Amino acid sequence: MKNKSAILFFLITGFITNVSAQNISNNLNKGEIHGSFQADCQYYFKDTAIGASVVPEYFLMNNFENFIYTNSKFSAGFRFESYQNALKGFDTRNKGIGIPYRFASYKTENVEITVGNFYEQFGSGMILRAYEDWGLGFDNSIYGIRVKSELIKGITLKGLAGNQRLYFAKGEGIVRGADGEFSLNDIFKRLSEKKTRLIFGGSFVSKYQENNDPIYYFPENVAACAGRFNVFSGKINFYGEYVYKINDPSAVNNLIYKDGNAVHSSISYSQKGLGILISAKRVDNMDFRSERSATGNDLLINYLPALTKQHIYSLASMYPYATQPTGEMGFYAQVIYTVKKNTWLGGNYGTIVNVNYSIANSIDKEKVNDTTQLNEKGTLGYKSGFFEIGNEKYFEDFNVEITHKFSKKIKTILFFANLVYNKDVIEGHSGDGTVYANTFALDLSYKLDEKNNLRMELQHLYTEQDKGNWVMGLLEYTISPKWFFAVSDGWNYGNSDSKKQTHYYMGSFGFVKNATRIAINYGRQREGIICIGGVCRNVPSMNGITMSITSNF
Amino acid sequence: MIKNKNNILTIIVVLLFSISGYSQDSTNKELPSVNIKTMDGKVFNTSLIYNDGKPIILSFWATWCKPCIKELTTIAELYSDWQKETGVKIILVSVDDSRTTYNVKPFVEGNDWSYEVFLDANSDFKRAMNVNLIPHTFVLNGKGQIVWQHTSFTEGAEIELINIIRKIIKGEPIDK
Numbered sequence: 001m002k003n004k005s006a007i008l009f010f011l012i013t014g015f016i017t018n019v020s021a022q023n024i025s026n027n028l029n030k031g032e033i034h035g036s037f038q039a040d041c042q043y044y045f046k047d048t049a050i051g052a053s054v055v056p057e058y059f060l061m062n063n064f065e066n067f068i069y070t071n072s073k074f075s076a077g078f079r080f081e082s083y084q085n086a087l088k089g090f091d092t093r094n095k096g097i098g099i100p101y102r103f104a105s106y107k108t109e110n111v112e113i114t115v116g117n118f119y120e121q122f123g124s125g126m127i128l129r130a131y132e133d134w135g136l137g138f139d140n141s142i143y144g145i146r147v148k149s150e151l152i153k154g155i156t157l158k159g160l161a162g163n164q165r166l167y168f169a170k171g172e173g174i175v176r177g178a179d180g181e182f183s184l185n186d187i188f189k190r191l192s193e194k195k196t197r198l199i200f201g202g203s204f205v206s207k208y209q210e211n212n213d214p215i216y217y218f219p220e221n222v223a224a225c226a227g228r229f230n231v232f233s234g235k236i237n238f239y240g241e242y243v244y245k246i247n248d249p250s251a252v253n254n255l256i257y258k259d260g261n262a263v264h265s266s267i268s269y270s271q272k273g274l275g276i277l278i279s280a281k282r283v284d285n286m287d288f289r290s291e292r293s294a295t296g297n298d299l300l301i302n303y304l305p306a307l308t309k310q311h312i313y314s315l316a317s318m319y320p321y322a323t324q325p326t327g328e329m330g331f332y333a334q335v336i337y338t339v340k341k342n343t344w345l346g347g348n349y350g351t352i353v354n355v356n357y358s359i360a361n362s363i364d365k366e367k368v369n370d371t372t373q374l375n376e377k378g379t380l381g382y383k384s385g386f387f388e389i390g391n392e393k394y395f396e397d398f399n400v401e402i403t404h405k406f407s408k409k410i411k412t413i414l415f416f417a418n419l420v421y422n423k424d425v426i427e428g429h430s431g432d433g434t435v436y437a438n439t440f441a442l443d444l445s446y447k448l449d450e451k452n453n454l455r456m457e458l459q460h461l462y463t464e465q466d467k468g469n470w471v472m473g474l475l476e477y478t479i480s481p482k483w484f485f486a487v488s489d490g491w492n493y494g495n496s497d498s499k500k501q502t503h504y505y506m507g508s509f510g511f512v513k514n515a516t517r518i519a520i521n522y523g524r525q526r527e528g529i530i531c532i533g534g535v536c537r538n539v540p541s542m543n544g545i546t547m548s549i550t551s552n553f
Numbered sequence: 554m555i556k557n558k559n560n561i562l563t564i565i566v567v568l569l570f571s572i573s574g575y576s577q578d579s580t581n582k583e584l585p586s587v588n589i590k591t592m593d594g595k596v597f598n599t600s601l602i603y604n605d606g607k608p609i610i611l612s613f614w615a616t617w618c619k620p621c622i623k624e625l626t627t628i629a630e631l632y633s634d635w636q637k638e639t640g641v642k643i644i645l646v647s648v649d650d651s652r653t654t655y656n657v658k659p660f661v662e663g664n665d666w667s668y669e670v671f672l673d674a675n676s677d678f679k680r681a682m683n684v685n686l687i688p689h690t691f692v693l694n695g696k697g698q699i700v701w702q703h704t705s706f707t708e709g710a711e712i713e714l715i716n717i718i719r720k721i722i723k724g725e726p727i728d729k
Contacts, residue, residue, distance in 0.1 A: 034582065075585075107586065119677065120675070131675055183596070230594055232594055239655055268655060268656075270658045272662060275661070275662045279655065312617070445708065450709050480707040481709065512707075515702045515703065552683040552702075
């Protein structure tokens with residue numbers, strides 16, 4: 001029924017726009033079609049040294065083509081996706097060919113209506129965020145209807161309803177939501193000239209899923225609400241958001257009936273040459289999905305990002321953190337400072353110092369009563385005081401990055417990170433304990449002439465746990481703006497099992513012309529986790545050739 | 554793969570494309586109209602991006618993207634000279650999501666950059682501009698039309714960029 005009304009709406013808007021486009025010759029020239037595409041292909045070799053296997057197909061490919069048509073206030077588009085079959089490490093439910101993303105939208109100055117698939121975020125996304133990340137194979141777009149409006153200046157209202165994308169299918173649960181954002185300086189004239197800006201926002205999101213469970217009585221409607229507050233006062237920014245959800249027994253929280261909540265707040269200070277950010281958050285049973293049985297990256301309604309730095313150097317990114325939605329407390333601090341040029345420390349070009357610290361801990365969980373086990377199925381699960389920090393450390397990271405340019409030709413980055421990584425909790429298994437690792441990296445760039453550049457990376461990771469020490473080297477040669485070549489080797493020389501002291505060599509080259517980029521690499525890829533934002537994907541060990549083409553038009 | 558019911562919408566969209574396709578003006582692209590935010594929370598519509606008849610460099614980046622930072626640091630040293638010579642304005646669009654979006658302002662200020670910066674926290678503008686990878690840089694002419702674009706950054710690519718701007722100023726054709 002809902003689908004039919006969506007299509008009907010689409011037909012009407014499409015018809016009106018098209019007719020007017022045909023009648024008014026000026027509009028004819030405004031119609032534009034643009035898009036983009038990407039193809040990632042892999043050919044696999046068997047490699048017993050790293051436990052990499054071939055696939056029966058030998059060759060796998062992920063690919064999409066995006067088309068967007070815009071004509072004045074109207075736009076429509078679709079994404080053709082093909083997985084033949086999905087690359088190793090991607091969910092195999094992405095199988096075959098389809099058009100899982102299609103939309104039509106009409107936008108006036110004050111109102112925007114979208115039918116079909118759309119992406120959306122309320123506040124910081126702690127209550128609702130629909131987005132996509134091709135590199136992770138993540139897409140939780142909502143298929144339904146959305147209306148956005150700003151009828152009164154400074155007041156933005158949004159309403160939506162739909163089902164979420166689940167690979168080539170849709171989730172069973174219906175997601176409904178409304179959000180309002182009030183920018184006081186725009187609403188009230190006497191505040192418009194004030195330097196301090198205030199923004200309030202509130203959201204309500206509810207999901208519906210039928211309950212047919214023979215044992216448990218599950219709430220069919222699960223509501224969540226959130227409030228947020230933003231102050232901008234010159235150099236200081238403050239952001240705070242709180243979200244609350246009623247009881248929502250699910251596969252992720254082991255079917256407990258406890259309500260959930262999360263709070264995130266951050267304050268920053270910025271002036272020329274100095275930036276400071278301090279953030280804190282607490283998450284308590286706040287995994288929110290449109291189906292009770294969903295796990296992994298499936299059907300997530302909200303987004304709980306990790307409050308940690310996303311590392312660039314490959315050995316430092318070996319141990320990435322992911323938010324524990326069932327409960328965590330996190331703290332993050334960062335200072336960026338530019339030492340002025342023509343000083344002793346700044347040299348001729350200035351030095352940039354970036355210091356960062358983050359920590360994530362468990363929250364305290366107490367039994368609800370003496371006869372109930374902690375987190376027991378079908379009970380209230382646990383009690384937790386808001387300010388009670390648990391005694392289990394999930395993650396800690398202290399890192400420093402110093403960027404210095406010695407001359408027109410030589411640039412360096414010096415990097416150090418001290419990491420504590422609770423492998424059991426973060427990767428969801430037991431027996432591995434906690435990894436303590438120190439990583440150093442030296443990044444040296446040498447400009448041969450205007451167009452030719454050489455770059456070298458040397459990295460070392462020291463740890464007594466997990467796979468032991470690693471060393472890595474990379475050499476990159478670029479001919480600007482079109483060509484790049486690189487070779488690298490990561491050597492796990494510290495592995496306690498001498499048979500596993502393997503070299504992960506890799507060679508790559510690529511070509512870029514305008515918006516088209518072709519990259520080919522050959523070599524070994526180590527098993528691990530790739531995390532972008534709050535979402536992670538396991539990458540299996542692999543030996544093979546990868547080719548990636550991306551472009552737009 | 555997809556159920557029939559859902560296919561109807563797709564078919565309509567495709568049909569509409571084929572009907573309207575002839576009307577495409579392929580010479581220059583206009584900027585799409587998407588709401589993004591300034592670093593102090595103001596809503597800003599991208600169709601209003603303008604530089605008083607002078608060219609604009611529009612660059613998609615993120616605080617966690619190393620080549621982006623390399624590009625922006627390199628250009629930061631040259632920016633005031635470029636401005637004096639050509640009047641070009643550089644506009645950055647950060648696609649940092651809520652994990653790092655609060656870090657954008659301290660990051661930009663801490664690095665002592667003087668660019669105009671906007672936030673596109675859920676990548677709405679990035680999608681509308683068909684950007685797959687960052688860094689991705691667009692050059693807009695004095696009318697605000699997209700005349701050139703480039704993905705990725707390598708040392709020295711900034712020279713190509715300023716040469717494109719110089720061509721626009723002189724009214725010379727750009728080699729696409």
